Amino acid sequence: MGRKSTTRRIGIADVALRAGVSHATVSRVMNGNFTVDPAIAERVREAAAELNYQPNPVGRSLALGKTDTIGIVVPDLANPTFQAILRGLSMAAAQDGYRVLIADSSEVSSEEAILAGEARRRCDGLVLCAPRMGDAELEELAPSLHPMVLINRSTTETRVPSLMVDYGQGIQELAEHLVELGHSRIVFLSGPERSASNALRVQGLEKFKAGHPDVEVQLIDGGSNFDTGHDAVDAVLASGGTGILAFNDLVAMGLLSGLHERGVRVPEDISVTGFDDIPFARYTTPPLTTAAVPITELGGQAWHSLRALIRNEDTPNAVNTFRPQVEVRGSTGPSKNR
Amino acid sequence: MGRKSTTRRIGIADVALRAGVSHATVSRVMNGNFTVDPAIAERVREAAAELNYQPNPVGRSLALGKTDTIGIVVPDLANPTFQAILRGLSMAAAQDGYRVLIADSSEVSSEEAILAGEARRRCDGLVLCAPRMGDAELEELAPSLHPMVLINRSTTETRVPSLMVDYGQGIQELAEHLVELGHSRIVFLSGPERSASNALRVQGLEKFKAGHPDVEVQLIDGGSNFDTGHDAVDAVLASGGTGILAFNDLVAMGLLSGLHERGVRVPEDISVTGFDDIPFARYTTPPLTTAAVPITELGGQAWHSLRALIRNEDTPNAVNTFRPQVEVRGSTGPSKNR
């Protein structure tokens, strides 16, 4: 049966042996420590190259107490918003030589806590998107997860920066836009009940209502995906509203599709807005009026905040707010009841 | 200034001390080894709970020689196809307690090799999507990356399973579909030049041409995203083709949007097909006829193949082919020149 197993992975010892030096010296050379005689250093580099030696990251991690990896917890990897955050985060982190470990909690809020803990222990830091987690639990968990940055959540733990999108502001501006077009019956197709960002939208609408007593604002319960929008067509038509604020672009696209099937014209009969400005929003027919959230940029900012924390730099602003920007496209137009 | 630093992370030694036992015993208890006296085990568990002890994964990884993590290299995280693979992979791996580390090569083929190596060293296995990497380089790299599974690539290294989508078959069926609708001038909006999957499509079309000498098939160079499709409108109109096979759904959607701007009706004037059946495909107007690739399932299959490799089980089928399924929707219709 011959040799025991497949050729064992080559390690620092092999290089040391081949170069005729000690482990320590090899390590020094590999890490660019200049207290090594150039001739010896060269010999080590040669040996390393010949053996095609690459330091074992696990060993390094243990010795250095860092993994050069960060974790991100997302509630649903199928959602373009989180995909974009992940992307922005990953790109930015890669610039600094960090990798990203992903943990998808599948919208199960009880999983969020466990996954976050596990991910955190494997990584040097954490980005937490946990829209469903209760405030109390978040508060309790926060210290043990440091360094961490929160997306669309905040905590009293001062060391934890928050990156927030001002959904309230965004939805108000969209509503304003509809009012300017002459709409006086507005419907908000609301998102998941326990979603923190949905709550912000609802709050924004309350403010809006206060400033526009003449405008009727209805609320229809819903979710956060295509089907939600598609299935809401009947309710929307029954409401008599002419300006529809969908929870996000996905819901808006579902609604658009449903309205199209019914022969309802957009924006002639009904105006529809989305939220997020996902890449697809500009390619719907008609192109979707929405509030653009610079979400990839937010992912990048998440990394910069986290990096500051990891490096133990001062964290200038604990909460960083991103303002959505209304993008007027073809899905909104003058009210025919004006 | 008081104490040195923030309270050091608690480790196995602390638990051992508190429970009045040795490191070894704590380890045994934590790993469910039953050769420990139940009373002592209970004491250890108590101590662990009180201290809220969680084993350090890096230490474990070093001792056990495994990380319970797999890596995936993708060329572009912005592409829905890779997002879906990532998602399927991540969900499936999570079922078995594995996490996923992502590496985005940003379409730079030289990065692919380096990233793959780095990711592999940190993980127990690798899923490689490297459509741009040269065959020779892949061949050379493959052994050092084992265990690994390839997506849409293959290698002579027998230990490396491949998961392939039969793009050639899919594009043929789409072309057939157009022919059945009476189209005799077909245009293929081709993908990135060095893309392996694009080559498969082109091969498929060659076969198709052989079987349909009467049908004219043109090729227009392009890319793989929205803009490609949008920018190709002029070339498409100039070609005189009435049935357009877009490289993928993104290109098709861009094209749809561009045609709409020009007032060209789909499918009355021109029929358009996509490829992949991304979630958005059914919500375009008109809904996109495309070839559905069970891509999330492919991600899941990737995990199962990789798991078999990691566990050193027999690998039954080295190459696993997924057949796309034509989904006829509204973007294709009878040719007006029939």
Place this chain on the structure above:
DNA sequence: TCAGGCTGAGAAAGCGTTTTCTCACAGCGT
């Protein structure tokens, strides 16, 4: 009663690095 076999837990040896500690040797000044 005592040898031999089990059982269960501590001691210690890894796992693959980095880094501190230590020391040999060369070079310098007096």
Place this chain on the structure above:
DNA sequence: ACGCTGTGAGAAAACGCTTTCTCAGCCTGA
């Protein structure tokens, strides 16, 4: 010529865990 400083490299400890090795103590059977 001798001690002192400084340089460069090896020895060994540390990182936090798992697992083998070892051995004390008990139990069984002759």
